[in-house]
Amino acid sequence: MMAAVALATAAPCLAQTAYYGGSPDRLSLTVDVRASVAARCGFAPASAPGASYVEPDFETQGFDRVAAFKLDCTSASRVGVVSSNGGLATGAAAGPGYAALAPYDVQLTLNGNALSATATCGAKDLIASSNACAPTYLPAVGPNFTGPASASKGLRLPGPATIGSDSTIRLKAGAYAGASILTAGTYVDTLTVTISPAT
Known part of the structure; x- marks a missing residue:
């Protein structure tokens, strides 16, 4: 059996993004987690x-x-x-x-x-x-x-x-x-x- 879980933060809206010194205050990060369960x-x-x-x-x-x-x-x-x-x-x-x-x-x-x-x-x-x-x-x-x-x-x-x-x-x-x-x-x-x- 295979289970897959994806965690993602919501992409920021343009109106909510503030820049300080030319860099965004939030970044989007996606983490894929995969696991398997062997047959018993x-x-x-x-x-x-x-x-x-x-x-x-x-x-x-x-x-x-x-x-x-x-x-x-x-x-x-x-x-x-x-x-x-x-x-x-x-x-x-x-x-x-x-x-x-x-x-x-x-x-x-x-x-x-x-x-x-x-x-x-x-x-x-x-x-x-x-x-x-x-x-x-x-x-x-x-x-x-x-x-x-x-x-x-x-x-x-x-x-x-x-x-x-x-x-x-x-x-x-x-x-x-x-x-x-x-x-x-x-x-x-x-x-x-x-x-x-x-x-």
Whole structure:
């Protein structure tokens, strides 16, 4: 944002100007003052996205979880998400006919003062090499929001978010229906959410 302030004294009228020794008794002076305010963007204090979910028997039950957070941005912003594994993964080796990675979807909804943005990706789409989003369990909507967020990367909220509206990150999986059987073990993934002012 740019603010400009100009201070000027009124130019004297000829009838009011008195000269002493050939010099005017008043001079006109103009001072231009310019200032700028940088965009501020982050998560609202004590409201950064954070949650930990344990889903027993997810392969037969699936899950649907939502974590809320608040944005605090004075300008347009972008939010990016990175999946550490590209799905729920176990460290166990998967033999022939078995799988060690289970899919789930991530839906990101950003709510600002007057505008909102939503996109859905599969966790597999939220790793560095992905460009497009192809969710498995939720309808495809919006662009890829693989992070880390930057001025040009991540889901874009086109206006400020300063009034404390909830934004959400939704995690959803149905019962596993892959061609290969999931190998026994504990499956984990970590999502990292970042935010940046947007261009």
